[in-house]
Amino acid sequence: MDPKHSQILQRHRHDIVTTLNPADICDGFLSKGVFTQDMIDEIQSKITRRDQARQLVISLETRGSQAFLAFLECLRETGQHDLAELLQCGDGARPLIPLPIQNPKHTEKTDRFDFTPPRLVPLKPKGLPVPKPLNPYESLDVTSETKGVRPTRPSIQCYKMDASPCGICLIINNVDFDPSFDLKDRKGSNIDCDKMEKRFKALNFEVIVKRNLKYNHIIQEMAFLAQRDHSVYDCCVVIILSHGTEASQNNFPGAVYGVDGASVPVQLITNYLNGQNCPSLQGKPKLFFIQACGGGEKDTGFEVSSDEVEPSLSGTDDQMDAIPISSSSDSLSTYDETDARATLPTPSDILVSYSTFPGYVSWRHTQAGSWYVENLDRVLEKNAATDDLVTMLTMVNDAVSQISAKGLYKQTSAFFHVLRKLLYFQSSQS
Structure with a gap:
């Protein structure tokens, strides 16, 4: 397909x-030779209409220069003129209406179809649609009509995400820590765990929950996960x-604690699932979500105009997922770990999402759970049916940045990745 x-x-x-x-429109695609019957069957095998539409778009991008x-x-033949016109004008150029396509020719070697190029008739451009106001929890869809024509870039493929179940989701929930290591029990973490368990089950993952793991047990669980056949x-x-x-690392920064007070580098955790150590996950996305502090710095933010900031949560029950920098530090001087930038030489298809930016604390409410997990869960619930993962994590960054702890401290989540394709979760929404 033409990149444009x-x-x-x-x-x-x-x-x-x-x-x-x-x-x-499936019958129209079949009669025109755009899709094979097997491709139609694959689209119709999806449970929800949204998933069928998403699969149709993915398949369409593989069907040659005239598929668009x-x-x-097909849209016009079935009376879907508004959508056809929106896509027709989607490149910001003068709209063109193709004449009927005739005589599709099947190409055996590529399983694609070549068409006799249609004659295109220029029309006068019509008025552009007025964009809707955006909010952090709705899909972002900034078009070229509102931002000017974007430069043409190569198309980005999508990861295959239609297995059932889609994959394994391991949750490690460390709540009760050895008091001799200045690590407080993490009140509110069970709320986070319940949210993530329900959310990823809804996204068709097989969820495994492990609680209060020591350093050796974290390593053991990652080794078991790497040894499984994926x-x-x-x-x-x-x-x-x-x-x-x-913790400064060559690839992904930071470390997380076992309940025995020993820290495990995030880089070590991700390495268990890289292409070398887990061959059955080669070429498949490996996603890591880390709710833990990223350092000892407390961000007080910077002043912006009132329309840049939405109402935020704050309260006396906000805590940090960190340890004191020294024994004399007060409760607001604790920290996590993190550093480094993503410069992966051999791993690929990995994304690590952190609850906070490297070097800064991460806040957790003892009654409502962490800021990060609360907003991650909310964004996945509202947007997983339509948006890719990187777009949704950008929404999470924005939502977390709006909150204040104790009326003073700020936080922003962050993510580093070496994904090669767009990632769209399965969704039960219709």
Whole structure:
């Protein structure tokens, strides 16, 4: 597919997924030779309409230079003129209406179809749609109509994410710590754990929860996970809820604590699932979500205009997932660990999402759970059906940055990744 057309599909993926009914146009794609029957069967095997629409877009991007024009024609034939016009004008250029495509030719070697190029008739451009106001928990869909024409870039493929279950999700929830190591019990962590367990089950993952693991047990669980056969899965997720500490590494920064007070570098945890140590996950996304401090710095933020800041949570029950920098430090001088930047030489398809930026503390409310997990759960619930993971984590960053602890301290989550494709979770929403 022409990169320009692929870019239009990606830009308007939200509109397609939320409005298109694939059942209406599958017959048209089949009769025009755009899709094979096997491809139609794969689309129709998806449980929800949204997932069917998403699979249709993914398949469409593999079907040659004329597939986009055939898509527009199928939309018009089934009366979906608004969506057709939106995509027709999606590149910001003068709209063109293709004439009917005739005589599709099957190419045996590539399993694609070449079409006789249609004659394109220029029309006068129509008015551009007015964009809706955005909020942190709704899908972001900034189009070229509102921001000017973007430069053409190569299309980005999507990871295969249709296995059932999609993959294994390991949650390590460390709550009760050895008091001799100046590590307080993490009140509110069970709330985070319950949210993540329910959320990833809803995203069709097999969830395994482990509680109060010592250093050796964390290593053991990661080794067991790496030794499993993931060939039937499309993804693997590890969620760690614990205290943390600062640790400079070549790849991913930071470390998390076992309940015995020994810290495990995040880089070591991710290495268990890289392509060398876990062959059955080669080429598949490995996702790590870390709720722990990233250092001892407390961010007091900077002043902005009132319209930049939304109402935020604050209270006396906010705690940090960290340890004191020294024995004389007060309760607000504790820290996690983190440093480094993502400069991975051999691992690929890895994403690590941190509750806070390297070097800074991470806040957790003893009654409501951590800021990060609360907003991660909310964004996944509202946006997993339409948005890719990196887009959603950007929403989480924005949402967390709006909150204040004790009316003073701020926090922003962060993520580093070497993903090669877009990642869209499965969703039960229709």
